[in-house]
Amino acid sequence: MSDTQQREAxxxxxxxxxxxxxxxxxxxxxxxxxxxxxxxxxxxxxxxxGFYMAAQGSEFAFVIQLFIFVKQQDKIDREFGxxxxxDA
Amino acid sequence: xSFFKPKGDFIENLPRIYGLYTGGxxxxxxxxxxxEQMGVGADTIGILFVGFTIVIYATIxxxxxxxxxxxxxxxxxxxxxxxNGMATAADxxxxxxxxxxxxxxxxGGHAYLAFVVGWTGGYVLVAVxxxxxxxxxxxxxxxxxxxxxxGGNTARLLAVLVLVxxxxxxxxxxxxxxxxxxxxxxxIPFEVGVWFGLxxxxxxxxLGGMRAVTWTQVAQYIVLIIAYLxxxxxxxxxxxxxxxxxxxxxxxxxxxxxxxxxxxxxxLKPAADVSSAFPGLKALVTPHAAAGDGxxxxxxxxxxxxMMLGTASLPHILMxxxxxxxxxxARNSVAWSLFFIFLLYFTAPxxxxxxxxxxxxxxxxxxxIGKSVESVMALEWIQKWAAVGMIAVKDANADxxxxxxxxxxxxxxxxxxxxxxAGLPYVISGLVAAGGMxxxxxxxxxxxxxxxxxxxxxxxxxxxDPKAETKKRLxxxxxxxxxxxxxxxxxxxxxxxxxxxxVAWAFCFAMSGLFFPLVLGVWWKRANRQGAIAGMxxxxxxxxxxxxxxxxxxxEPWIGLDHLRFGIIGAGAxxxxxxxxxxxxxxxxxxxxxxxxxxxxxxxxxxxxxx
Numbered sequence: 001m002s003d004t005q006q007r008e009a010x011x012x013x014x015x016x017x018x019x020x021x022x023x024x025x026x027x028x029x030x031x032x033x034x035x036x037x038x039x040x041x042x043x044x045x046x047x048x049x050g051f052y053m054a055a056q057g058s059e060f061a062f063v064i065q066l067f068i069f070v071k072q073q074d075k076i077d078r079e080f081g082x083x084x085x086x087d088a
Numbered sequence: 089x090s091f092f093k094p095k096g097d098f099i100e101n102l103p104r105i106y107g108l109y110t111g112g113x114x115x116x117x118x119x120x121x122x123x124e125q126m127g128v129g130a131d132t133i134g135i136l137f138v139g140f141t142i143v144i145y146a147t148i149x150x151x152x153x154x155x156x157x158x159x160x161x162x163x164x165x166x167x168x169x170x171x172n173g174m175a176t177a178a179d180x181x182x183x184x185x186x187x188x189x190x191x192x193x194x195x196g197g198h199a200y201l202a203f204v205v206g207w208t209g210g211y212v213l214v215a216v217x218x219x220x221x222x223x224x225x226x227x228x229x230x231x232x233x234x235x236x237x238x239g240g241n242t243a244r245l246l247a248v249l250v251l252v253x254x255x256x257x258x259x260x261x262x263x264x265x266x267x268x269x270x271x272x273x274x275x276i277p278f279e280v281g282v283w284f285g286l287x288x289x290x291x292x293x294x295l296g297g298m299r300a301v302t303w304t305q306v307a308q309y310i311v312l313i314i315a316y317l318x319x320x321x322x323x324x325x326x327x328x329x330x331x332x333x334x335x336x337x338x339x340x341x342x343x344x345x346x347x348x349x350x351x352x353x354x355x356l357k358p359a360a361d362v363s364s365a366f367p368g369l370k371a372l373v374t375p376h377a378a379a380g381d382g383x384x385x386x387x388x389x390x391x392x393x394x395m396m397l398g399t400a401s402l403p404h405i406l407m408x409x410x411x412x413x414x415x416x417x418a419r420n421s422v423a424w425s426l427f428f429i430f431l432l433y434f435t436a437p438x439x440x441x442x443x444x445x446x447x448x449x450x451x452x453x454x455x456x457i458g459k460s461v462e463s464v465m466a467l468e469w470i471q472k473w474a475a476v477g478m479i480a481v482k483d484a485n486a487d488x489x490x491x492x493x494x495x496x497x498x499x500x501x502x503x504x505x506x507x508x509x510a511g512l513p514y515v516i517s518g519l520v521a522a523g524g525m526x527x528x529x530x531x532x533x534x535x536x537x538x539x540x541x542x543x544x545x546x547x548x549x550x551x552x553d554p555k556a557e558t559k560k561r562l563x564x565x566x567x568x569x570x571x572x573x574x575x576x577x578x579x580x581x582x583x584x585x586x587x588x589x590x591v592a593w594a595f596c597f598a599m600s601g602l603f604f605p606l607v608l609g610v611w612w613k614r615a616n617r618q619g620a621i622a623g624m625x626x627x628x629x630x631x632x633x634x635x636x637x638x639x640x641x642x643x644e645p646w647i648g649l650d651h652l653r654f655g656i657i658g659a660g661a662x663x664x665x666x667x668x669x670x671x672x673x674x675x676x677x678x679x680x681x682x683x684x685x686x687x688x689x690x691x692x693x694x695x696x697x698x699x
Binding site for chain 1: 198201202204205206208209211212213215216217220334335336337338339341342376377378379380381384385388389392393396414415416419420422423426427430433434437438611685688689690691
């Protein structure tokens with residue numbers, strides 16, 4: 001592959017990864033909280049689930065999601081030879 | 089001795105230096121506890137806590153002094169991801185997060201958790217859409233990115249304008265918070281406390297710019313997180329919820345539900361003439377865990393959305409990711425930032441829950457609701473906070489017992505008063521005051537530097553005098569820092585808004601003007617100068633106009649978008665204006681398009697060469 005093709009393929013994968021992570025974000029940031037009322041009738045480790053998601057659940061998801069994202073994006077960068085040198 | 093001089097050594101030694109520092113701080117806390125046992129007064133301990141920590145920060149600021157442009161603007165681009173994460177967390181968690189968040193949850197229950205969700209979720213946007221690309225760009229400031237990507241002084245100037253308005257709104261709230269805490273801990277008038285706080289803030293930032301701010305923010309993070317967690321661990325152990333209560337307070341939430349029925353929370357409301365006698369104070373009328381009906385879900389997600397897009401547009405946060413060594417490190421450090429922020433944010437709801445339980449549960453010795461008004465009035469913490477007008481008790485139905493609608497409190501004081509409510513020793517109150525001070529100072533540092541750097545780099549160096557020498561540029565940067573700090577202190581001493589109102593506005597201003605021009609600058613190659621100018625100008629103007637109409641013009645908010653949520657209107661207008669104007673005007677030239685291609689790959693030189 002030429003450098004231009006490499007770059008295009010790299011960006012395509014990067015964009016897909018972006019869409020995946022923003023969808024997960026959309027779910028935990030907005031969708032679960034829209035249903036907080038119904039979720040509250042479910043009990044999760046002693047909490048009403050709607051309250052739990054707002055107080056802890058979504059935040060947990062964001063933290064875990066970001067550490068995974070960092071790994072995935074780095075893998076994509078390396079796959080197409082777009083990563084920086086390791087000592088950088 | 090000179091930890092801060094040799095470059096490589098200093099970075100390698102960071103874990104050791106901050107390890108020693110943490111140990112030293114814990115020893116200091118122990119020493120204060122011993123002094124308290126020996127009979128040293130509460131006032132002296134408060135003064136020692138706040139005074140000692142400020143001296144430490146100022147020392148770090150002095151040791152980090154520099155006359156190099158790279159060190160002043162971007163800390164030499166060598167901050168390791170974990171440490172940049174801590175610095176960002178301190179930069180991020182303001183007086184509002186530390187002091188007001190748990191209190192807000194105490195009073196507002198589930199609805200208020202929108203702030204917690206918004207202030208963490210925003211980092212997903214920062215990591216995925218912004219930080220790595222801005223780092224690759226190699227800019228010194230956020231307007232530097234806008235100015236170079238879109239070209240021309242108009243775009244740069246508009247970005248500076250939005251940055252200044254958003255950050256200045258925010259910084260006055262922070263200087264206000266340092267003034268409040270300093271005045272209480274050091275027992276000086278609020279107006280003096282504001283200037284004292286500013287002095288501390290300038291000592292941390294003036295001599296060393298971003299380098300000094302980075303290393304003081306790491307130190308401030310350590311103090312603030314210790315100060316936030318210790319009281320919660322202590323209370324939880326005392327109440328039998330285990331040592332790490334964040335996972336185990338479900339029972340406490342359930343118990344509060346029972347107590348709300350018992351005390352008729354929400355059913356018993358204070359009469360209008362009673363509550364209006366105590367401006368700024370509130371009785372508890374909102375159930376803790378209930379999500380509410382009707383508009384409640386929309387209000388929750390719209391507030392969270394404003395806080396998230398605002399997070400990803402606030403220059404003082406974005407510029408922290410300019411300081412890492414590489415693009416990979418920048419991305420990594422966003423994840424660490426969120427982790428360190430998470431430690432405090434998932435504790436705040438636990439703190440609010442425990443404090444509420446202390447006050448409501450008749451089985452606990454600390455409870456006051458349902459007790460006789462006479463015995464409550466005799467409590468030391470009630471007297472102390474009532475004396476300064478932060479708490480009020482009024483036996484409205486004259487039955488001699490304290491009902492839920494007869495106890496009024498300012499939400500802001502929950503964190504500061506909790507150690508006293510729970511009967512913890514005074515050393516904990518001193519520690520919490522030092523933590524609140526660290527939180528407010530570290531955010532104020534970052535904001536002042538963001539404003540002064542944008543004015544000195546983008547306005548002075550890039551537009552007014554591009555031939556200025558390094559020395560002159562750095563002197564201008566420092567003079568601006570002092571002027572803006574002084575303006576902030578003057579505005580803060582006028583006490584115009586409460587801490588939280590001003591903070592939410594800063595997010596909305598930032599997202600109205602900057603979010604889409606920043607994101608589309610990377611993700612839409614077709615975006616051009618005309619579009620970006622329209623996006624910034626129209627977004628910012630429509631957001632501000634909407635705020636004015638809702639707040640002062642007496643306009644009925646559209647679909648529940650009140651003055652805390654005006655960013656939705658601003659950012660929406662910004663997106664439409666930017667897309668429409670871009671498509672109506674020619675695509676950017678080949679050089680600009682090549683620049684965007686280059687931003688998208690981590691390897692290779694930065695776009696803006698070192699200058």
